[in-house]
Amino acid sequence: MTEPAGPSPQDPDLTAAGPVVNDRQGQGSAPQRAPDAVDSWRRVHFISPLVRGWIALVAILYFVGREWLEGLFDPGTRGRGPLPEGVGLLLAAAVLLGIVLLVAAAFFVSWYFTRYQVTDEHVRVHSGVLFRQQRQARLDRVQAIDVIQPLLARIFGLAELKFEVADAGESAVRLAFLKLDDATRLRATILARAAGVETDPEHPENIVEAPEREVVALKPGRVIGAAVLSGSTIVLVVGATSVFVLGVVLDAPFVATSFIPLAIGVGGAYWSALSTGYNFRAATSPDGIRMRYGLLDTRSQTVPPGRVQALGIVQSPLWRTKGWYRVSVNVAGYGLAASNDGQARATLLPVGTREEVLQILALVLPDPGTERPVELFSAGMTGRDDVEGFRTTPRRARWLAPLAWRRNGFAVTSTALLMRSGVLWRQLVVVPHERTQSLSIEQGPLDRRFRVSSLQFQTTPGPVTPRVLQADSGTAWELFHGQAARAAEARRRSAPEQWMKPVVEPTRSSEPGETMPEAPRYVPDQTREGAPHELR
Amino acid sequence: MRSEPIDPSGLEWSRVSPKYLRVRVLGWLLGSLIWLVIASVPLVLRLTGVWEPFPPGWLAWSLPALVLVIALWRGVLLPRQVAAIGYAERDDDLLVRQGVFFQRTMVVPYGRMQYVDIAVGPLQRAFGICTLKLHTASPATNALIPGLPTEEGTRLREQLSARGESRLAGL
Numbered sequence: 080m081t082e083p084a085g086p087s088p089q090d091p092d093l094t095a096a097g098p099v100v101n102d103r104q105g106q107g108s109a110p111q112r113a114p115d116a117v118d119s120w121r122r123v124h125f126i127s128p129l130v131r132g133w134i135a136l137v138a139i140l141y142f143v144g145r146e147w148l149e150g151l152f153d154p155g156t157r158g159r160g161p162l163p164e165g166v167g168l169l170l171a172a173a174v175l176l177g178i179v180l181l182v183a184a185a186f187f188v189s190w191y192f193t194r195y196q197v198t199d200e201h202v203r204v205h206s207g208v209l210f211r212q213q214r215q216a217r218l219d220r221v222q223a224i225d226v227i228q229p230l231l232a233r234i235f236g237l238a239e240l241k242f243e244v245a246d247a248g249e250s251a252v253r254l255a256f257l258k259l260d261d262a263t264r265l266r267a268t269i270l271a272r273a274a275g276v277e278t279d280p281e282h283p284e285n286i287v288e289a290p291e292r293e294v295v296a297l298k299p300g301r302v303i304g305a306a307v308l309s310g311s312t313i314v315l316v317v318g319a320t321s322v323f324v325l326g327v328v329l330d331a332p333f334v335a336t337s338f339i340p341l342a343i344g345v346g347g348a349y350w351s352a353l354s355t356g357y358n359f360r361a362a363t364s365p366d367g368i369r370m371r372y373g374l375l376d377t378r379s380q381t382v383p384p385g386r387v388q389a390l391g392i393v394q395s396p397l398w399r400t401k402g403w404y405r406v407s408v409n410v411a412g413y414g415l416a417a418s419n420d421g422q423a424r425a426t427l428l429p430v431g432t433r434e435e436v437l438q439i440l441a442l443v444l445p446d447p448g449t450e451r452p453v454e455l456f457s458a459g460m461t462g463r464d465d466v467e468g469f470r471t472t473p474r475r476a477r478w479l480a481p482l483a484w485r486r487n488g489f490a491v492t493s494t495a496l497l498m499r500s501g502v503l504w505r506q507l508v509v510v511p512h513e514r515t516q517s518l519s520i521e522q523g524p525l526d527r528r529f530r531v532s533s534l535q536f537q538t539t540p541g542p543v544t545p546r547v548l549q550a551d552s553g554t555a556w557e558l559f560h561g562q563a564a565r566a567a568e569a570r571r572r573s574a575p576e577q578w579m580k581p582v583v584e585p586t587r588s589s590e591p592g593e594t595m596p597e598a599p600r601y602v603p604d605q606t607r608e609g610a611p612h613e614l615r
Numbered sequence: 616m617r618s619e620p621i622d623p624s625g626l627e628w629s630r631v632s633p634k635y636l637r638v639r640v641l642g643w644l645l646g647s648l649i650w651l652v653i654a655s656v657p658l659v660l661r662l663t664g665v666w667e668p669f670p671p672g673w674l675a676w677s678l679p680a681l682v683l684v685i686a687l688w689r690g691v692l693l694p695r696q697v698a699a700i701g702y703a704e705r706d707d708d709l710l711v712r713q714g715v716f717f718q719r720t721m722v723v724p725y726g727r728m729q730y731v732d733i734a735v736g737p738l739q740r741a742f743g744i745c746t747l748k749l750h751t752a753s754p755a756t757n758a759l760i761p762g763l764p765t766e767e768g769t770r771l772r773e774q775l776s777a778r779g780e781s782r783l784a785g786l
Contacts, residue, residue: 515724515727516753516756517721517722517727517753517756517758518722519719519721520719520720521718521719522718523717524716524717537753537755538753538755539752540753540755563707563724567724567726570726
């Protein structure tokens, strides 16, 4: 038996019904009138059923066409065409047309019954014909907004809008498809209302997208180079070598064909690296971090301030020669998607130099909480031992991690915790103090023998796993209690959900022509060159 | 309760109900019996002569013996495992600890709790205890307090909810 926990620990809107109110009802019940209807109900663009349904149409044509082709070459039916005896070509065409029309009608009806509305506080979507669904999500619970243009939609100038809340999985609201202008305007409206920006009461429609300043732009050469030097290449080389050696040793003739699956896999990895990294641009705006990328399908993502739960910087072995890093993040709305798309969404920088990584870090963590951010984060990315105040695995436990013990470590600033690990795949994880969900300290029998403990930090699902491995037990306990206290303190001071509302002055208005101030940037500490960084 | 090297100093741990040990022992007896019966099948078949040549006598005997040894070892550990479960309410967070060989202590801030579950199975209901589980936005948060007396579980749930509300935080 499971019962809910009486009064909710969260504000009533989040826990009483969740950030998304999802109302499924049977046939016949009338949609309710919105109490705070500001905007009228709208439908997505008229041709979106076609764009969404084209795959279904292609599939039908494919199967029919294949049957027909096979019929042509089949010796039994050769010369008689693909049709069974006594069925005219006209009838077959009519049946095909009927199926196509039926599919088109289904998409059209689904389109007709899907309507959306954005009010001051909510975004609502009504959909379904027989089983109606009414969904309502609170705007200030937004975790991320994506505007996606698949290739076909791009041809028609359409875009899909995805509104993510913290349910770690499927999008709360998906509007496919809108005109690109409408989609960007809707995104601006949602973000402005979620941020609590004061709008012109006479022209509430007159919302201008927040200004932005480009921070990082990747050239195609870099993206191609990154793909070539990625782990896929290692797989390719190792795989090719082993296949070749096996072929020579066994004197088998299957060498060439066994390359095919390998080539497909590696080629796919190259392609996804290229298509998701191509034309990558990151920008800062009052609405948060903006990312744009894509070769055929283009995506534009917005992550509002304070929505990054954890950030990971990884360097694969071959990238070390070029000094490149990859930055990925845990954002509550993105969840743990294993697909290429999901990985790309959670990537804040597909490939970047140390300076670019620091620039991205400065956007996520405007206040690094240390006077020597450049030195500290550099030590986290490439350094080892206790440089810049990192606390590593004690020497007595070096056999538990013979390679990595000098890298495994952590450092604490007044705003974030840095966790460093890995020798071949160097990794640095940064967790802002106020984003710690819970943490646990663990010790196995072997750890106890060497007087070390490991810490696990639980964050929302995503590609980044923050943990401290094999720290000295005393230090680990100090961190455990210190971190619990720091997290509580940081939460008390943390920015509100509506990130624009209570700041001292409204930095954003609905007036056009406004410019975005300089992006935050970490500067190296010149005053104390070479001085050791104090652990705070 | 017994202090372990992993324990922080100056912290008062609350223990779970001693009835929980009885529930665990009952479960352990039942589980061990089932495993033992399964492991004895080859032996019985061998002794009755249904399976003649294949399982050598020593193998047929050693299988249930191994199961018995593992079951006894688990039974010996049970009291210590139950004794190792503890929780402590602090001002801002709840600490939960468990484990004998693999020890783990978890801290869950009240403001991070999304909801609290109380689960009671038929055996637990017979003994008047329940299991409390905390959920945060992270599915990896595995904060479970088994074997709470029912009234203590209810009190803790209300307490946690009230404290969570007074320490509002989003994600």
